[in-house]
Amino acid sequence: MQTVTTIVNLREAVDELRGSGSVALVPTMGALHDGHLTLMREAAKHADHVVASIFVNPRQFGPNEDLDAYPRQLAEDSAKLEGEGVALLWHPGVEAMYPDGYSTNISVSGVSAGLCGADRPGHFDGVATVVCKLFNQVRPDMAFFGEKDWQQLAVIRRMARDLDLSFPQVDAIHGVPTVREADGLAMSSRNAYLSPEEREAAATLPRAMKEAIARILDGQEVTPTLGMLEDELLGAGFASIDYTELRDADSVALLDEDNGNARLFVAARIGKPRLIDNMAVA
Numbered sequence: 001m002q003t004v005t006t007i008v009n010l011r012e013a014v015d016e017l018r019g020s021g022s023v024a025l026v027p028t029m030g031a032l033h034d035g036h037l038t039l040m041r042e043a044a045k046h047a048d049h050v051v052a053s054i055f056v057n058p059r060q061f062g063p064n065e066d067l068d069a070y071p072r073q074l075a076e077d078s079a080k081l082e083g084e085g086v087a088l089l090w091h092p093g094v095e096a097m098y099p100d101g102y103s104t105n106i107s108v109s110g111v112s113a114g115l116c117g118a119d120r121p122g123h124f125d126g127v128a129t130v131v132c133k134l135f136n137q138v139r140p141d142m143a144f145f146g147e148k149d150w151q152q153l154a155v156i157r158r159m160a161r162d163l164d165l166s167f168p169q170v171d172a173i174h175g176v177p178t179v180r181e182a183d184g185l186a187m188s189s190r191n192a193y194l195s196p197e198e199r200e201a202a203a204t205l206p207r208a209m210k211e212a213i214a215r216i217l218d219g220q221e222v223t224p225t226l227g228m229l230e231d232e233l234l235g236a237g238f239a240s241i242d243y244t245e246l247r248d249a250d251s252v253a254l255l256d257e258d259n260g261n262a263r264l265f266v267a268a269r270i271g272k273p274r275l276i277d278n279m280a281v282a
């Protein structure tokens with residue numbers, strides 16, 4: 001695997017790959033786990049060459065968030081990517097991504113409102129901006145993102161449509177189902193912040209979400225069911241709930257009852273991290 005840190009070297013390396021087949025991009029912020037590696041494997045099923053990026057993007061972190069503490073472990077990550085047969089790692093520094101005088105922002109309205117957009121003002125502007133740059137830098141044939149960050153995926157798809165970002169196929173932005181630990185907790189780099197007790201309690205999140213979904217499918221009213229879900233999380237040791245909401249899976253618009261295409265979205269804090277999860281109401 002080749003690692004490049006400048007745009008010039010990236011262009012050269014990608015052009016060479018493109019000469020012998022299709023290219024898939026898998027953007028990440030590093031601290032790679034099996035969720036990320038599943039994205040690499042899915043990408044390899046669809047494309048001849050996989051390009052991964054690792055960039056801890058300052059523009060998507062709020063002023064009181066964990067930008068400085070975010071785990072950075074390039075050597076371990078590189079070994080994992082090598083093991084998956086990734087052809088190229090794009091690992092720019094902040095100055096390569098946002099050189100002096102950088103002034104452009106991409107803001108996607110609608111799907112960015114509510115959920116994580118409400119709790120993390122400016123977060124999705126930062127995500128849309130860096131992903132648009134990554135698309136322009138690598139010019140991949142397709143790209144892969146995790147459904148764990150469902151709203152992020154919706155924002156990226158909206159941006160790609162709105163800005164006519166050219167991909168050879170309309171469905172070139174692939175979503176990959178959430179990869180979970182044995183007890184159901186969605187894998188996330190931030191799970192590393194949990195103490196052993198918090199980690200055990202964190203497994204209540206997917207379990208309680210499944211119970212809430214079963215009640216909704218059983219015909220119970222949504223609002224009291226979500227209230228019970230919140231009580232269960234607080235009872236298990238979660239410190240606070242940012243949201244528990246039912247939304248349309250495609251538009252991410254708020255729903256007050258199951259419409260047949262609903263997803264349950266939850267964000268809650270336990271210990272240092274804020275955990276997110278989402279599941280189909282099906």
Ligand SMILES: Nc1ncnc2c1ncn2[C@@H]1O[C@H](COP(=O)(O)OP(=O)(O)OP(=O)(O)O)[C@@H](O)[C@H]1O
Nearest residue numbers: 028029030035145146148149178179187188189190
């Ligand atoms: N458990 C998972 N299953 C599937 N995809 C995932 C999972 N966790 C992360 N991803 C995807 O990997 C890509 C890179 O995510 P990122 O580097 O932010 O990892 P993360 O584990 O989500 O980290 P964080 O703790 O910051 O949320 C994103 O497309 C994200 O949706």
Ligand SMILES: CC(C)(CO)[C@@H](O)C(=O)[O-]
Nearest residue numbers: 027028029057127130149
């Ligand atoms: C898509 C992404 C790599 C953009 O920085 C990030 O938001 C992430 O890791 O999900």
Ligand code: BAL
Nearest residue numbers: 029060061123149152
């Ligand atoms: N996985 C989404 C990146 C973030 O939380 O900033």
